[in-house]
Amino acid sequence: MTRETGRGRGSATPRSVDVARLAGVSQKTVSRVFNDEPYVSADVRRRVLEAAEQLGYRLNNAARALASGRTRSIGVVTLGTALYGPASLLMGVERVVRDTGYALRVVNTMEGDPAGLAGAVDSLLDQGVDGIVISEPIDEEGVDGQSSLRLDVPVLVLGAPSPVTAPTVLTAGDGADLMARTATEHLLALGHVTVHHLAGPQRWYAARDRLKGWRATLADHDREIPPVAEGDWSAGSGYRAGRALAENGDVTAVFAANDDMAIGLIRALTEAGRRVPEDVSVVGFDDIPVAAYVTPPLTTVRQPFDTVAQEGLKRLVHTIENPDAEPLPPSAPPVDLIVRTSTAPPPSRTPPARGRRTASRPRGGTHRPSLPNGGPSPRS
Amino acid sequence: MTRETGRGRGSATPRSVDVARLAGVSQKTVSRVFNDEPYVSADVRRRVLEAAEQLGYRLNNAARALASGRTRSIGVVTLGTALYGPASLLMGVERVVRDTGYALRVVNTMEGDPAGLAGAVDSLLDQGVDGIVISEPIDEEGVDGQSSLRLDVPVLVLGAPSPVTAPTVLTAGDGADLMARTATEHLLALGHVTVHHLAGPQRWYAARDRLKGWRATLADHDREIPPVAEGDWSAGSGYRAGRALAENGDVTAVFAANDDMAIGLIRALTEAGRRVPEDVSVVGFDDIPVAAYVTPPLTTVRQPFDTVAQEGLKRLVHTIENPDAEPLPPSAPPVDLIVRTSTAPPPSRTPPARGRRTASRPRGGTHRPSLPNGGPSPRS
DNA sequence: GTGAAAGCGCTAACAC
DNA sequence: GTGTTAGCGCTTTCAC
Numbered sequence: 001m002t003r004e005t006g007r008g009r010g011s012a013t014p015r016s017v018d019v020a021r022l023a024g025v026s027q028k029t030v031s032r033v034f035n036d037e038p039y040v041s042a043d044v045r046r047r048v049l050e051a052a053e054q055l056g057y058r059l060n061n062a063a064r065a066l067a068s069g070r071t072r073s074i075g076v077v078t079l080g081t082a083l084y085g086p087a088s089l090l091m092g093v094e095r096v097v098r099d100t101g102y103a104l105r106v107v108n109t110m111e112g113d114p115a116g117l118a119g120a121v122d123s124l125l126d127q128g129v130d131g132i133v134i135s136e137p138i139d140e141e142g143v144d145g146q147s148s149l150r151l152d153v154p155v156l157v158l159g160a161p162s163p164v165t166a167p168t169v170l171t172a173g174d175g176a177d178l179m180a181r182t183a184t185e186h187l188l189a190l191g192h193v194t195v196h197h198l199a200g201p202q203r204w205y206a207a208r209d210r211l212k213g214w215r216a217t218l219a220d221h222d223r224e225i226p227p228v229a230e231g232d233w234s235a236g237s238g239y240r241a242g243r244a245l246a247e248n249g250d251v252t253a254v255f256a257a258n259d260d261m262a263i264g265l266i267r268a269l270t271e272a273g274r275r276v277p278e279d280v281s282v283v284g285f286d287d288i289p290v291a292a293y294v295t296p297p298l299t300t301v302r303q304p305f306d307t308v309a310q311e312g313l314k315r316l317v318h319t320i321e322n323p324d325a326e327p328l329p330p331s332a333p334p335v336d337l338i339v340r341t342s343t344a345p346p347p348s349r350t351p352p353a354r355g356r357r358t359a360s361r362p363r364g365g366t367h368r369p370s371l372p373n374g375g376p377s378p379r380s
Numbered sequence: 381m382t383r384e385t386g387r388g389r390g391s392a393t394p395r396s397v398d399v400a401r402l403a404g405v406s407q408k409t410v411s412r413v414f415n416d417e418p419y420v421s422a423d424v425r426r427r428v429l430e431a432a433e434q435l436g437y438r439l440n441n442a443a444r445a446l447a448s449g450r451t452r453s454i455g456v457v458t459l460g461t462a463l464y465g466p467a468s469l470l471m472g473v474e475r476v477v478r479d480t481g482y483a484l485r486v487v488n489t490m491e492g493d494p495a496g497l498a499g500a501v502d503s504l505l506d507q508g509v510d511g512i513v514i515s516e517p518i519d520e521e522g523v524d525g526q527s528s529l530r531l532d533v534p535v536l537v538l539g540a541p542s543p544v545t546a547p548t549v550l551t552a553g554d555g556a557d558l559m560a561r562t563a564t565e566h567l568l569a570l571g572h573v574t575v576h577h578l579a580g581p582q583r584w585y586a587a588r589d590r591l592k593g594w595r596a597t598l599a600d601h602d603r604e605i606p607p608v609a610e611g612d613w614s615a616g617s618g619y620r621a622g623r624a625l626a627e628n629g630d631v632t633a634v635f636a637a638n639d640d641m642a643i644g645l646i647r648a649l650t651e652a653g654r655r656v657p658e659d660v661s662v663v664g665f666d667d668i669p670v671a672a673y674v675t676p677p678l679t680t681v682r683q684p685f686d687t688v689a690q691e692g693l694k695r696l697v698h699t700i701e702n703p704d705a706e707p708l709p710p711s712a713p714p715v716d717l718i719v720r721t722s723t724a725p726p727p728s729r730t731p732p733a734r735g736r737r738t739a740s741r742p743r744g745g746t747h748r749p750s751l752p753n754g755g756p757s758p759r760s
Numbered sequence: 761g762t763g764a765a766a767g768c769g770c771t772a773a774c775a776c
Numbered sequence: 777g778t779g780t781t782a783g784c785g786c787t788t789t790c791a792c
Contacts, residue, residue: 015784016785025762026764028764028787031786040761058506059785060508060784060785061507062443062784063787066440066768066769066784066785066786067767069787073485073507080474082464082471088462090462091460094486094487095488098487098488103485103503104486105483105484105485106484107474107484123478125438126438127453127483128441236673239673260669263670264670267674289615290643290644290670290674293644294674294675295674395768395769396770407779408772408780409778409779412777419777421778439769439770440770442768442769443770444769444770446770446785447770447772448772448784
């Protein structure tokens with residue numbers, strides 16, 4: 001049986017028997033060495049390693065997976081966008097996965113994908129994975145109702161309640177509502193009577209959580225809850241929402257569900273002659289890399305992507321390796337509000353503390369961008 | 381031999397023999413059906429499919445890989461950043477890989493990673509992949525010299541010359557210098573005497589290519605080649621470079637190697653009282669999502685990430701599946717300059733065509749941001 | 761501490 | 777068109 005897979009005379013890919021022969025041990029012993037099993041004498045171990053090195057041997061992963069029933073890989077379902085949030089999360093996941101000795105398989109769910117999440121998970125299951133990470137799932141109408149996707153490997157859901165049924169379902173990074181509260185509180189503390197919200201697409205759990213946090217905060221303070229504008233995360237949608245908001249003279253503070261929309265929003269406000277932050281304060285969400293350098297530097301909530309990924313995966317791997325043990329408890333990620341210069345007390349009102357700021361000028365008049373003294377402060 | 385892998389009475393994971401038994405055919409026939417092999421009667425095929433469905437059968441990928449010697453998966457080495465370019469490329473790659481029926485394995489090379497590219501590739505090889513995509517590699521000093529990383533699966537390198545030796549090495553998306561030329565030409569055509577360059581980190585091939593294209597263009601036009609500022613892709617580094625450039629009154633046009641740096645740069649210029657584009661024109665690179673909404677909307681070069689990924693992978697898959705055939709020829713990706721409002725003719729000079737623009741005003745004076753009529757144009 | 765034997769679930773070659 | 781026979785390169789069990 002001549003296989004294409006390089007069965008040429010000397011250049012064949014070596015197998016563990018070859019290493020065993022060269023080292024003068026049994027094949028099983030080679031296996032022991034490569035699996036770091038105990039009960040191998042130091043001397044034998046060294047000889048095996050040398051032989052392996054000499055032959056250029058590497059363990060065959062497929063054979064290993066077949067024999068052991070474990071693939072040592074984790075699959076992640078992403079949204080297939082280069083949006084800062086999802087992309088950062090994915091990179092965080094990769095880092096941890098590799099550190100824990102697993103391989104990473106990646107599959108997208110494009111929005112509008114007919115198969116959607118179910119298709120993505122299925123493809124992962126076909127490939128063979130020991131655990132699955134679902135990053136920032138969106139709510140897929142219809143699909144949800146009929147079959148709540150049932151699978152038999154542990155699952156970690158990032159940034160949302162779980163849309164699946166599995167033996168173990170872990171969640172992490174679902175603290176968005178708390179962060180939204182912090183953002184809203186910040187605006188309220190500056191003296192704004194109420195805060196408007198430019199929400200993300202409500203199919204995203206992440207967007208819903210932020211909205212929920214915002215609304216709860218206003219309710220807690222007995223403030224009026226203004227109608228919500230909904231964008232699609234893009235700066236363009238923020239811009240369009242901003243044009244509408246600019247016409248409403250009552251708007252003095254807006255909490256945008258991400259930085260891109262905040263930037264579009266600010267542009268629309270500025271074009272309409274509403275100064276930021278003198279007339280209108282804006283808070284973003286994410287702390288994208290350019291947030292500190294746009295005009296004006298954006299006050300925003302930094303998401304702890306790395307922490308979330310790390311903590312979530314630690315728990316997932318623990319569950320994979322100790323299927324019968326209690327899952328590790330979750331821990332709350334830190335909330336990190338970065339105050340820059342896109343927020344200020346509302347016009348012509350006495351702020352709660354310190355001295356008062358510029359009074360408002362006629363709308364649509366000449367204006368210049370607010371240039372903070374000393375330049376932007378990239379980190380806090 | 382009781383395996384943990386669910387060998388419980390009825391709920392055991394079914395194997396192809398089980399399907400065969402139920403369908404009343406041989407195990408090999410089941411295999412045929414699942415591999416879409418010819419010579420299976422429609423009737424048998426249907427019976428097999430039904431039996432499989434009933435049992436909830438799914439092909440075991442590990443066994444398949446072991447028996448066939450092919451893993452049907454492609455590995456990609458990324459940089460582990462959420463930077464727009466690399467992230468977009470990765471998403472593009474995922475999309476195509478899945479479309480072609482392969483699975484995707486992802487590994488990062490963190491900058492500063494001791495193992496670096498070699499380690500990443502090695503890990504992919506351990507996992508077993510039929511081909512490797514190296515996305516935007518950076519030049520790893522030292523490593524390069526001694527061992528030019530030799531591997532025996534076909535490789536596709538995105539956005540750089542190949543740092544590895546393999547039976548087949550394909551490249552795609554290495555047209556950055558052409559795009560840089562277009563950006564530079566644009567500025568020259570507006571009437572600028574010369575163009576400064578804010579380069580990316582020179583360890584990145586992508587950064588070098590852009591620099592090369594810029595320099596070549598100036599040389600072609602017999603223009604003075606100003607000293608190069610080097611950033612690290614971040615808005616912060618652009619800001620720092622911008623502070624220095626702002627002090628040089630001769631600077632009227634800058635080509636930044638990415639949009640983030642361009643945004644930082646613009647901020648620094650603006651703070652220093654140099655208006656963009658009236659005093660200084662700035663061109664970015666990438667066309668990040670917010671580029672159209674920053675102030676002023678950024679003229680930039682759009683990178684065709686999807687096209688590059690798609691075209692490159694088509695060629696890679698072709699090579700994997702037809703190892704002996706000629707590799708498919710590369711095709712040049714389109715160059716897409718998006719002109720917005722961060723570029724204009726230089727101050728107090730007659731532009732080559734059309735009417736003249738605003739004369740320069742005293743530096744450091746009052747100024748307002750350039751607000752384009754009708755708002756930003758997100759696409760072209 | 762080490763080895764022998766028996767699969768893991770599939771695909772490859774060839775016979776029918 | 778379909779079945780038979782051998783493995784693919786490991787891990788597992790159990791004997792020594």
